[in-house]
Amino acid sequence: MTVALRATIDLGALERNLITLSGKMGDAKVLAVVKADAYGHGVGACAARLALLPQCAGFAVARVGEGVHLRNAGITLPVVVLGGPAAPDELEVCVQHRLTVAVHDWTQVAWLEAAVPSRALDVWVKLDSGMHRLGFHGDDFASVASRLERAPAVREVPVVMTHLANADDLDDPATPSQLDRFSAWTADFGGERSIANSAGVLGWPDARGDWVRPGLSLYGISPFLTGEGHALGLAPVMTLRTRLIAVKTIEAGAPVGYSGTWRAPERMPIGVAAVGYADGYPRGAAPTPVLVGDRPAATVGRVSMDLTAIDLRGIVQAKVGSEVTLWGAELPVERVARPHGRIPYELVVGLGARAAREYVG
Numbered sequence: 001m002t003v004a005l006r007a008t009i010d011l012g013a014l015e016r017n018l019i020t021l022s023g024k025m026g027d028a029k030v031l032a033v034v035k036a037d038a039y040g041h042g043v044g045a046c047a048a049r050l051a052l053l054p055q056c057a058g059f060a061v062a063r064v065g066e067g068v069h070l071r072n073a074g075i076t077l078p079v080v081v082l083g084g085p086a087a088p089d090e091l092e093v094c095v096q097h098r099l100t101v102a103v104h105d106w107t108q109v110a111w112l113e114a115a116v117p118s119r120a121l122d123v124w125v126k127l128d129s130g131m132h133r134l135g136f137h138g139d140d141f142a143s144v145a146s147r148l149e150r151a152p153a154v155r156e157v158p159v160v161m162t163h164l165a166n167a168d169d170l171d172d173p174a175t176p177s178q179l180d181r182f183s184a185w186t187a188d189f190g191g192e193r194s195i196a197n198s199a200g201v202l203g204w205p206d207a208r209g210d211w212v213r214p215g216l217s218l219y220g221i222s223p224f225l226t227g228e229g230h231a232l233g234l235a236p237v238m239t240l241r242t243r244l245i246a247v248k249t250i251e252a253g254a255p256v257g258y259s260g261t262w263r264a265p266e267r268m269p270i271g272v273a274a275v276g277y278a279d280g281y282p283r284g285a286a287p288t289p290v291l292v293g294d295r296p297a298a299t300v301g302r303v304s305m306d307l308t309a310i311d312l313r314g315i316v317q318a319k320v321g322s323e324v325t326l327w328g329a330e331l332p333v334e335r336v337a338r339p340h341g342r343i344p345y346e347l348v349v350g351l352g353a354r355a356a357r358e359y360v361g
């Protein structure tokens, strides 16, 4: 069956992006972030490919269940659960599946102290250097570490980590102050450090540390407020395409789509593409760039659940069945997200289950 909407995932590009990122990192080890189904790219295929590379030292996920999924898929490299256990019974699951947990809250410390697991866990301690989301204050680091090191459930605390809140903006002074705070807090720590997400990796050399945690950039997408992945030497991994399922001519003044937010300025051809907000395509009324075949075009009117109208003026070859690229190699997803005030993370992660995933490369 020909499926209209399909996401082609280029595993060769994924591999090259990891090698590119690792090449900029000196000796730092790369923890490939594959949370949220590898940012919508399909964690099974992506992790299996990345695990073959010597540059991939391990994986990071947000939740325990995601770590279990990686183990069940045959991944044997270290897996760090960035959110740590969310309940005491998750600890035993982490032990069984040899997951490393990040610990950010005293409650988790107490769970680890109370647990008598069959085997001890590696624990990363997370400090809150300024984002005020997860992590301990630096003043508590020594006592957290010493309590953890005495807990029977803890094998060792090999790494202290923090997370940058504003690294996507290269002019923001919040990042240097987070870095200063973190380095002061961890000056006496004998283990390793992990600071950088994609924006930290690509934009803030001082954030390198011993373990870097790139997510979005692995998939070829820029983590910064402006610019696109290719300027950073990255190649988009996901290309999302669909087809036109209708082509028609409408009269001047004809409204298009729900609420008629857009009206044809002249008699003109429009096409209707099989994609909608149910697939995660942005619903806002702003014109969104697409390619019809290889010709640039834009959406008109409001996106529906399953359908999106496209201005076909000047694209005489368009017909039912014509291919429409929504984002990817020839149309960076950064350019699709920004007119809607969205971030590219949301678009790739939000791609619905209705899109067939095809793996190439």
Ligand SMILES: *Cc1c(COP(=O)(O)O)cnc(C)c1O
Residues within 6 Å of the ligand: 033, 035, 082, 163, 196, 197, 198, 199, 213, 214, 215, 216, 217, 223
């Ligand atoms: C998601 C996440 C990352 C990866 O972030 P990107 O911006 O996608 O590179 C790194 N570290 C932590 C703690 C995260 O939650």
